Each structure stands twice: as structure tokens, then as C-alpha cells.
Amino acid sequence: MVGSIMGVVHNGYSNGSVGVQNCNGVEEKLDCLRRLIGKGDGDPLRIVSVGAGAWGSVFAALLQDTYGQFRDKIQIRIWRRAGRAVDRATAEHLFEVINSREDVLRRLIRRCAYLKYVEARLGDRTLFADEILKDGFCLNMIDTPLCPLKVVTNLQEAVWDADIVVNGLPSTETREIFEEISKYWKERITVPIIISLSKGIEAALEPVPHIITPTKMINQATRVPMENILYLGGPNIASEIYNKEYANARICGAEKWRKALAKFLRQPHFIVWDNSDLVTHEVMGGLKNVYAIGAGMVAALTNESATSKSVYFAHCTSEMIFITHLLAEEPEKLAGPLLADTYVTLLKGRNAWYGQMLAKGQLRPDMGDSISGKGMIQGVSAVEAFFELLSQSSLNVLHPEENKPVAPVELCPILKTLYKILISREQSSQAILKALRDENLNDPRERIEIAQSHVFYKPSLLGQP
Amino acid sequence: MGVVSNEYSNGSVQGCNSLEEKLDDLRGLLGKADGDPLRIVSVGAGAWGSVFAALLQDTYGQFRDKVQIRIWRRPGKTVDRATAEHLFEVINSREDVLRRLIRRCAYLKYVEARLGDRTLLADEILKDGFCLNMIDTPLCPLKVVTNLQEAVWDADIVVNGLPSTETREIFEEISIYWKERITVPVIISLAKGIEAALEPVPHIITPTKMINQATGVPMENILYLGGPNIASEIYNKEYANARICGAEKWRKPLAKFLRQPHFIVWDNSDLVTHEIMGGLKNVYAIGAGMVAALTNESATSKSVYFAHCTSEMIFITHLLAEEPEKLAGPLLADTYVTLLKGRNAWYGQMLAKGELSPDMGDSISGKGMIQGVSAVEAFFELLSHSSLNVLHPEENKPVAPVELCPILKTLYKILISREQSSEAILQALRDENLNDPRERIEIAQSHAFYMPSLLGQP
Numbered sequence: 063m064v065g066s067i068m069g070v071v072h073n074g075y076s077n078g079s080v081g082v083q084n085c086n087g088v089e090e091k092l093d094c095l096r097r098l099i100g101k102g103d104g105d106p107l108r109i110v111s112v113g114a115g116a117w118g119s120v121f122a123a124l125l126q127d128t129y130g131q132f133r134d135k136i137q138i139r140i141w142r143r144a145g146r147a148v149d150r151a152t153a154e155h156l157f158e159v160i161n162s163r164e165d166v167l168r169r170l171i172r173r174c175a176y177l178k179y180v181e182a183r184l185g186d187r188t189l190f191a192d193e194i195l196k197d198g199f200c201l202n203m204i205d206t207p208l209c210p211l212k213v214v215t216n217l218q219e220a221v222w223d224a225d226i227v228v229n230g231l232p233s234t235e236t237r238e239i240f241e242e243i244s245k246y247w248k249e250r251i252t253v254p255i256i257i258s259l260s261k262g263i264e265a266a267l268e269p270v271p272h273i274i275t276p277t278k279m280i281n282q283a284t285r286v287p288m289e290n291i292l293y294l295g296g297p298n299i300a301s302e303i304y305n306k307e308y309a310n311a312r313i314c315g316a317e318k319w320r321k322a323l324a325k326f327l328r329q330p331h332f333i334v335w336d337n338s339d340l341v342t343h344e345v346m347g348g349l350k351n352v353y354a355i356g357a358g359m360v361a362a363l364t365n366e367s368a369t370s371k372s373v374y375f376a377h378c379t380s381e382m383i384f385i386t387h388l389l390a391e392e393p394e395k396l397a398g399p400l401l402a403d404t405y406v407t408l409l410k411g412r413n414a415w416y417g418q419m420l421a422k423g424q425l426r427p428d429m430g431d432s433i434s435g436k437g438m439i440q441g442v443s444a445v446e447a448f449f450e451l452l453s454q455s456s457l458n459v460l461h462p463e464e465n466k467p468v469a470p471v472e473l474c475p476i477l478k479t480l481y482k483i484l485i486s487r488e489q490s491s492q493a494i495l496k497a498l499r500d501e502n503l504n505d506p507r508e509r510i511e512i513a514q515s516h517v518f519y520k521p522s523l524l525g526q527p
Numbered sequence: 528m529g530v531v532s533n534e535y536s537n538g539s540v541q542g543c544n545s546l547e548e549k550l551d552d553l554r555g556l557l558g559k560a561d562g563d564p565l566r567i568v569s570v571g572a573g574a575w576g577s578v579f580a581a582l583l584q585d586t587y588g589q590f591r592d593k594v595q596i597r598i599w600r601r602p603g604k605t606v607d608r609a610t611a612e613h614l615f616e617v618i619n620s621r622e623d624v625l626r627r628l629i630r631r632c633a634y635l636k637y638v639e640a641r642l643g644d645r646t647l648l649a650d651e652i653l654k655d656g657f658c659l660n661m662i663d664t665p666l667c668p669l670k671v672v673t674n675l676q677e678a679v680w681d682a683d684i685v686v687n688g689l690p691s692t693e694t695r696e697i698f699e700e701i702s703i704y705w706k707e708r709i710t711v712p713v714i715i716s717l718a719k720g721i722e723a724a725l726e727p728v729p730h731i732i733t734p735t736k737m738i739n740q741a742t743g744v745p746m747e748n749i750l751y752l753g754g755p756n757i758a759s760e761i762y763n764k765e766y767a768n769a770r771i772c773g774a775e776k777w778r779k780p781l782a783k784f785l786r787q788p789h790f791i792v793w794d795n796s797d798l799v800t801h802e803i804m805g806g807l808k809n810v811y812a813i814g815a816g817m818v819a820a821l822t823n824e825s826a827t828s829k830s831v832y833f834a835h836c837t838s839e840m841i842f843i844t845h846l847l848a849e850e851p852e853k854l855a856g857p858l859l860a861d862t863y864v865t866l867l868k869g870r871n872a873w874y875g876q877m878l879a880k881g882e883l884s885p886d887m888g889d890s891i892s893g894k895g896m897i898q899g900v901s902a903v904e905a906f907f908e909l910l911s912h913s914s915l916n917v918l919h920p921e922e923n924k925p926v927a928p929v930e931l932c933p934i935l936k937t938l939y940k941i942l943i944s945r946e947q948s949s950e951a952i953l954q955a956l957r958d959e960n961l962n963d964p965r966e967r968i969e970i971a972q973s974h975a976f977y978m979p980s981l982l983g984q985p
Contacts, residue, residue, distance in 0.1 A: 087941075201608065299826055299827050302825055302826065302827040302829065307825045307827040307828055308822075308825075308827065308828050308831055308953075308956060309827045309828075309830075309831060309958055310830075310831050310834060327548060330957075331957075364765065364766075367760055367765045367766075368757055368760065369757050369760040369761065369765040369766065369767045370765055370766050370767075372767075372768075373766055373768050378769060411826075495766075498766060499788075499789075500767050
């Protein structure tokens with residue numbers, strides 16, 4: 063199939079310094095990257111997005127929109143599992159979306175791809191997620207049609223000759239899928255580049271308690287050197303990014319690739335900065351999802367009270383800052399960007415949405431953390447990972463008032479409460495308000511002072527010597 | 528009235544005995560004898576000043592021999608017809624309020640005003656608990672005094688609920704009435720605006736400093752109460768945190784006195800920095816409102832704005848405070864709510880939608896003073912001074928600090944010099960040459976920027 067050719071579209075708020083990038087500028091960026099990777103003429107740069115969640119799909123679509131016109135130089139494809147059925151209600155909603163968008167409707171008619179949606183609307187046909195994704199409909203983001211995509215459902219066929227692999231999987235599937243990919247890469251000569259979008263983490267307790275990040279999982283599964291594995295993080299409302307809302311992201315990893323990739327990925331409405339601190343940013347990307355769930359609960363339980371949200375924000379940011387002092391040597395440098403990402407994650411996004419649904423009783427923890435129409439709620443497994451890690455007595459810190467050693471988690475009442483709501487399930491969502499309203503709760507500033515006045519940094523937590 | 532708890536309250540709701548005990552503790556500390564009531568006056572009847580007085584009245588008003596709470600506002604401010612009509616709707620939609628007014632024979636004047644047959648005055652309706660800046664949230668009835676001398680001459684505690692732009696003037700007048708006082712009053716300031724002065728060296732003048740200069744009351748007796756400040760939510764028992772900053776002698780007992788199940792007050796010794804940050808966040812709240820309106824509440828664009836404005840705020844704190852990292856959590860939480868809701872953000876939205884323009888001034892009917900506007904001017908003027916130059920990270924030459932704060936500069940051009948429209952705030956954010964906000968933080972942390980003279984310290 064042939065992808066559609068679309069130029070970069072900008073809106074009325076663009077200033078004069080952001081002209082439409084002309085084709086030469088775009089082609090030049092593509093050529094730079096091709097040379098860096100050693101692609102000869104007639105040998106296209108092959109980029110595959112693995113996993114078709116919202117962000118993975120948008121990522122592939124952005125690349126297709128921007129570079130897809132250069133068909134001899136680049137091929138962009140996306141892998142997802144076959145066989146996922148689209149339920150009747152979603153099919154009906156999808157039909158409404160299609161018919162409300164003239165550009166989408168015209169495109170489907172022109173490509174003789176429309177009638178299957180009519181049949182599905184009437185219940186006469188079952189659509190599959192990979193089928194609709196070819197037409198640009200991501201099951202987790204039905205309201206935001208994307209450009210048509212080349213969808214491959216066979217993993218070997220998708221990745222065997224890829225130059226750049228984008229990990230759009232939940233962290234809970236990353237290790238498994240990349241172990242399978244590793245088989246198909248056994249006889250590769252060139253080393254691929256991998257960009258991970260995944261935000262979840264795992265905790266391991268041997269040989270010492272430490273965090274395993276998705277990039278580390280990929281490294282362990284495939285043996286691709288860490289130098290070739292990067293993390294792309296930032297506020298991540300995928301549909302807004304595709305709709306050209308102005309967004310910032312940060313690509314973290316080794317110098318060799320991160321600057322070139324930042325330049326390649328950057329667009330007028332999607333600014334990508336580069337950063338050397340891969341591990342801390344990746345871990346923080348997971349940490350904020352933990353607290354996003356609690357923010358959703360608070361928002362729902364207090365009817366969107368701004369005052370209560372700010373109390374929650376004061377406490378959860380102080381816990382996050384405390385935790386960063388365990389993980390990073392210079393954590394203050396995270397202050398601005400980390401909190402900005404936290405701001406949007408708490409405001410909107412599926413983790414916060416999930417917290418709201420739990421508090422309203424429309425979802426329950428025992429329904430699991432993969433929700434139809436929303437995808438994986440990464441914050442849930444991250445709660446468990448951080449809680450288990452910070453509960454280890456080998457990480458004890460001195461309690462400021464009781465003057466005795468305690469596990470770090472004892473100084474993180476919100477994290478403890480989220481664990482009791484989501485994992486051990488001994489408390490309901492209302493516990494999050496009780497935790498905030500405990501008059502004995504310390505001023506969040508005290509937690510920050512504790513963190514800054516003692517040496518808490520433990521390199522082993524991130525698997526470093 | 529006792530303390531009313533809602534279903535989220537935990538078991539620790541205070542009983543009457545513990546309230547009286549807290550009141551007695553404070554009375555003892557202030558040397559009040561039996562039969563001599565503790566006199567608390569709130570000066571200025573904006574939303575927060577009114578709510579503050581109402582919270583105290585709700586909590587301690589029952590002990591009539593031990594405490595008297597009153598509020599001062601200027602007489603003569605009229606309530607316009609549209610507001611009177613809206614007020615009538617509010618009254619009639621609230622059974623408790625309606626019953627109260629009927630019982631006190633105070634209802635019919637609202638009917639007359641609704642019909643246009645009578646003009647109500649702001650001080651008149653405030654006695655019934657209606658603050659002109661917060662009509663939708665009825666308060667308890669308040670003792671309103673319109674004569675300033677009568678209000679403050681014998682006050683033990685004065686709460687400054689004035690905008691910073693009126694603080695100096697009013698407290699200079701108060702000073703006249705306090706000439707022959709024997710006891711030194713305690714003053715709690717809620718004001719968030721600041722002024723910039725350029726002589727003898729550029730520095731910031733805070734409302735508490737204005738009060739100190741105007742009255743001669745020692746700084747030891749002047750405190751600042753800051754925190755997220757959606758006054759109507761606080762009165763409606765939304766859970767809120769605040770911080771009372773000042774000398775040790777008074778801040779701890781006052782924190783205890785003011786604390787309620789839904790209004791937690793912590794104490795802090797760093798008066799000046801918190802007071803200034805209270806003003807600084809209002810600067811950036813205006814920009815946040817503009818971004819929200821121009822991008823139709825885009826969460827992604829809001830986060831880009833938040834990243835840049837927090838990094839500018841952190842940069843500025845490094846000029847003002849010796850250990851600014853300690854502000855990180857609380858400052859940003861306050862910023863979060865100020866950007867989300869509140870009149871400064873509302874004002875930014877209205878400007879961006881074209882429903883207000885800067886030349887209409889910064890005092891808005893029904894909303895009160897938009898403190899962020901004068902704070903933009905103050906911070907801009909201060910940080911533009913060449914004696915404060917810092918080294919530009921890329922051009923390797925000295926520049927005024929304001930050159931590293933593009934959002935502040937843009938807000939100045941929109942609001943003060945008015946050479947740009949609200950759209951400029953988006954253009955400033957979307958400049959591809961704009962530095963990663965993390966770089967601004969690294970600059971601040973890697974150099975010694977702290978200038979004690981900015982806060983009038985040696």
C-alpha cells in the first residue's frame with residue numbers, strides 16, 4: 063500500500079520564524095540520518111514502531127506524515143498483534159467519527175475501504191484492530207484519525223531488517239517481545255538503534271534492590287549495547303501531539319545518536335531536546351504515572367477542586383523529589399522538566415483518568431490494568447515496583463522525628479496509600495483523601511528538607527556501581 | 528456556630544472545648560485579661576480578607592466575651608443592578624441563607640434592589656455575609672466597620688486583606704490612629720503584590736515591609752500568610768494548606784490558632800521569600816490563562832508553558848534566596864493551583880479572548896485587584912537593572928537577568944508597554960531557539976547568583 067503524502071501543516075499561532083519546512087529541509091534531515099546510519103542509495107531507511115498503543119501509533123504517523131513522501135529513502139511500518147476484535151460499541155463510535163470527518167470519509171471512499179465500516183456499524187461484520195489501523199484508526203484513540211499506516215502483524219517480518227525500532231509496548235510486555243525479536247536478529251550484521259517510549263518499570267531485589275527500566279530490559283533481551291538504546295520522554299497526550307498542539311519531548315541516551323535523532327524527530331510543533339541522563343528520565347517517566355492515578359482520584363472525589371489538587375500536588379511532588387534523591391546524584395536538575403511533565407500527566411492522560419474511574423466506582427482494581435479503549439495503565443505496576451523497592455530495609459533512612467531507621471517508603475504516605483488501594487486492595491479510593499487530610503501529615507517542605515540535608519543517593523538502585 | 532464537617536472529615540473534628548482552649552492560649556499570650564476581649568480586625572474586604580474574617584467568626588464567634596471579630600471596608604461602593612439581580616438569585620437558591628435573612632428582617636432590601644427600586648452598598652451587603660468579589664459564596668454575617676479609626680484603634684490583631692497597591696497608604700493612615708498605643712499589635716498580611724525600588728540599590732519592597740515602614744511596628748510582629756488562595760473553596764471546606772511565615776514568637780501560636788480540620792496552617796521562618804514567591808506566581812498565572820484560552824485548554828501546551836515558567840521562577844529564586852531549592856515543592860504546588868484557577872489566570876484568559884484589554888486597568892468589577900499586573904512591572908524593572916547583570920550562557924557576555932526570562936519579558940510587552948497582543952505568549956513558547964528550560968535551571972544552579980541586596984538585606 064502507498065502511504066499518503068502530507069506536508070507539515072501549521073496553524074495560525076505559528077510565528078514568522080517557524081515557516082513551513084520546505085521539502086529540501088525535510089529531505090536534508092532524512093539524508094543526514096541515512097548517512098549516519100550508512101544507508102547507500104537504493105537502500106531505504108527502515109523504521110518500525112513495535113506496539114500500536116496511542117503514542118506508538120502517533121509516533122509512526124508523525125514520521126509517515128513528514129518523511130513518507132520520500133519513498134525510495136525511507137519505509138515506516140508498525141507492528142501489532144493480529145486478531146484483536148473491535149467490539150460493536152466501538153465500531154459504532156468509529157462509524158460516527160468517520161462520517162463526521164469529511165477528509166477521512168473522502169479518503170476511505172477513494173481507497174475503496176469505507177464499506178467495511180458500514181457493515182461493522184450494522185453488526186454484520188467484525189473488524190480487527192490491525193485492519194482498522196491500516197486506515198489510520200488506533201483502537202486506543204478512536205477519536206483522532208491518523209494517516210494510513212503500513213501495518214505488519216508478523217513480528218519477524220516487521221523487525222528483521224529494521225534500522226530503527228521504536229518501542230511502543232507497555233513495559234510489562236517489553237521484555238517478552240524483545241526476547242522474541244532477539245531470535246530474529248541473531249544473524250544481523252548491523253546493530254539497530256532502539257528508541258523506547260515505554261514508561262513503566264520493574265523492581266528487582268537481587269543482588270541488591272534495584273530498578274529495571276525498559277531500556278535495560280531491551281538491552282538484556284537483545285544484547286544491543288546501551289549506546290544504541292534511547293528513551294524518548296515528555297508530556298504524552300498522543301492525540302494532542304498528532305493534532306499539532308505544541309509539545310516538548312526529551313530524547314535521552316548516548317551522545318552518538320541522541321543529537322542526530324533529536325534533529326530528525328523535531329518538527330515545528332514537536333520540539334525534541336536531547337539529554338545524556340537516560341536512566342533518571344526514564345525512571346521519572348514511570349514515577350509520575352504513579353502519582354497521576356492519585357491525582358485522578360482526588361479530582362473525582364473533590365469534584366475537581368483546585369484547592370485540593372494543589373494540596374495533593376504539594377505532597378506528591380515532595381515525595382517525588384524525595385525519591386529522586388535516592389536515585390540521582392544531582393536531582394535538582396529534574397525540578398523544572400520533571401514537574402512540568404507531572405503537571406500534564408496529573409491534568410490529563412489515562413493514568414489520571416483511571417484514578418478518576420476508580421474513585422467514581424466505574425472501574426475496580428480487580429478488573430486489571432489494561433483497559434479497553436485506553437490501553438495499559440502503567441502507573442499500577444509502577445506503584446508495586448516502587449513500593450517493593452522502597453520497602454527494603456537495606457535502604458533504610460533516618461526518620462526525622464522518631465530518630466530511628468525506617469524504610470524510605472515510610473516517608474512517602476501517598477505511595478503507601480496507593481499501594482493499599484491498587485495492589486493489596488485493603489483500602490478504597492477514599493483513603494487517598496484521608497492520607498491528605500491527616501493533620502499529622504508533615505509539611506511537604508519538610509520531606510524536601512530531609513532529602514536535601516542527608517546523603518541519600520544510592521547508585522545501586524539504578525544498577526550502577 | 529460550631530465547626531461543620533463533611534463526609535470526608537476524619538474523626539479528629541475539634542470539639543468546643545478544644546476551640547476555647549486554643550482561643551485562651553492566644554489570649555494568654557497577648558496578655559488579655561478576663562472581660563477584655565481579643566480584638567481581631569480584617570482590613571479590606573476582598574475575597575480572601577472576607578473569608579478569613581468569616582472563618583474566624585464561624586470558629587470563635589461563639590465565645591463572645593473572649594473575642595470580637597470585625598472587618599473594615601470603605602463605605603459607599605454601590606452594587607450595580609446586574610449584580611443585585613444575581614445576588615437575589617443566589618439568596619433565593621439557598622434555603623439557609625434565605626431563612627437567615629428573613630429571620631433577621633434583612634431580606635426585603637434585596638427584593639427592592641432586584642426590582643431596581645433601591646441601590647445596595649457593598650458594606651451593607653457584607654454585614655449579611657455577601658462579599659462583592661465573591662457573590663456566589665455567601666458567608667456568615669459579619670460585623671462591618673466603615674470608619675478606619677474605629678476599626679483598628681484598639682485591635683490586637685490586624686489582618687491585612689488589602690491589595691499591595693493600597694497597603695502603604697492605608698497603613699500610613701492607621702499609623703496616625705496608633706500613635707498613642709501602649710501595646711504593639713500583631714499584623715498578618717495576606718497581600719501578594721510587590722513593588723520594586725531602585726535606590727540605593729535595586730530591591731524589592733514587600734507588603735510586610737510596607738507595613739513596617741508605615742507603622743513602625745517591628746518586623747517581629749508582622750507575618751505573611753500565603754498558600755493556594757481560592758477563597759470560596761476554602762470557605763466551602765475544601766481541604767487547603769497555608770503557610771504562616773514570620774518570627775518564631777508569633778508564627779507557631781498563630782498557626783495553631785488558625786488551623787482547622789479543613790484548613791491546615793504550617794509555620795515557616797522564611798517570611799520574605801515566601802511573600803515574594805506569592806507575588807511571583809501571580810505573574811505567571813496571567814500567562815497561563817492566556818495559553819489556556821489560546822489553545823482551547825490544551826494540556827500539552829499548558830505543560831510546555833509550565834516547564835518554562837517554573838524554570839524562570841526557579842532562576843529568579845536563585846537571585847533572591849540563598850537556599851531556593853527548599854521552595855521547590857510548596858512553591859510549585861501553589862503555582863499549580865494559581866495557574867489552574869484564580870483571578871490572575873482568569874484575567875489572562877479574558878485578555879486572550881478579547882473580552883478585556885490591558886487599558887481597562889487591573890482592578891476588575893466582581894473580581895477585585897489582579898495583583899499579577901503590577902508584579903510583572905515590578906519584577907521586570909528590577910531584573911532589567913544592569914547592576915544585576917549575569918553571564919549569558921551562550922553569548923558569554925553580561926546581560927540583565929530579564930534577558931534569560933523570555934516569558935516575563937513577553938508579559939511585560941503585553942501588559943505594561945502594550946506593544947504586543949496576547950498571542951505573543953504563544954510565539955514566545957514556540958520559538959524554536961528557545962532554550963530547554965532545564966538549561967535555565969542549570970545556569971541558576973551552577974553559578975552563584977544570590978544577591979541579598981535584592982531583599983534589602985546586607
